Amino acid sequence: MDGETVLKISGQIYGAVSTKKEYENYHLRMMYKWGSGKYEPRADAPSDSGILYHCQEPQGAFWNCWMQSQEFQVQNGDSGDYYTIAGTGMDIRSRKVVKPGAKFNIYIYDPKGEYKRFKSGEDGRCRKNTNYENPGVWNQLDLVCIGDKSYHIVNGNVAMVLERSVVYDKDDVATSLTKGKIQLQSEGAEVxxxxxxxxxVSKLPIEFFSLEN
Incomplete structure (x- = not known):
């Protein structure tokens, strides 16, 4: 594309590109840009993809498409959001927003808010509090994972800080989740x-130091 080497995900098939190895304590950086293609069942929905991290086998644990994981949402207008995938959980400072008629509870990241445990079910999503995405151009994503803590960063801005990453077993017992494979989602949109x-990394990179101060 424009003389550059890029990874094209058509979005026509639900699935993912996956790393072969697991990663722990790392800084992942990439650029992304939306294409024009959109496909059923999301032809009329916002363009969607995602970075799945701390992924655990087997492949297809969720919707026969993706591994059990934590999700750094990559979606037009919602990049930086968090989703639990197939039985994971995180603690995130947030505030609840009351929206009449909403199907699920709505929580928005608030660095001064109370800690809320997000896990699969009704409370499986936390929304970023500001849209940092620039439409129609390349955008930068940074994911920093240190121990059981992670940072979702969009165009150099913290979308949210997530803590105490866990995975739940069939008896709803949580164990720490700090490493795994990484997947880039194909989810109905060209990206x-x-x-x-x-x-x-062993600590937050100095370029993001202000995020904790």
């Missing part, structure tokens, strides 16, 4: 990724 880089 391009480029400049994908990953490096090991």
């Amino acid at each position: 391009y990724y480029k400049d994908i880089e990953i490096r090991s």
Whole structure:
């Protein structure tokens, strides 16, 4: 594309591109840009993809498409949101928003809010509080994972800080989830990724130090 090497995900089939190895304590960076293709059952919905991290086998654990994982949502207008995937959980400072007629509870990231446990079910999503995406151009995503804590960063802005990453067993007993494979979702929309880089870290990179201060 424009003389650059890019990864094109058509979105026509629900699935994912997956790493072969697991990662722990890392900084993942990439650029993304939406294409024009959109397909059923999301032809009329916002373009959608996602970074799935701390992924656990088997493939197809969720909807026969994706591994059990934590999701850094990549969706037109919603990039930076969090979703639980197939029995995972996170603690996130947030506030509840009352919206008449809403099917599920709505929670928005609030760095000064109370900790809320998000897990599969009605409370499986936390929304970012600001849209940092620039429409129609390349956008930068940074995912930083250190121990059981992670940071969703969009165009250099913190979308949310997530803590105490866990996975639940069939008896609803939680165990720490700090590593796994990484997947990029194909979910009904054409999307391009480029400049994908990953490096090991033991603390938050200095360029993001202000996020915790």
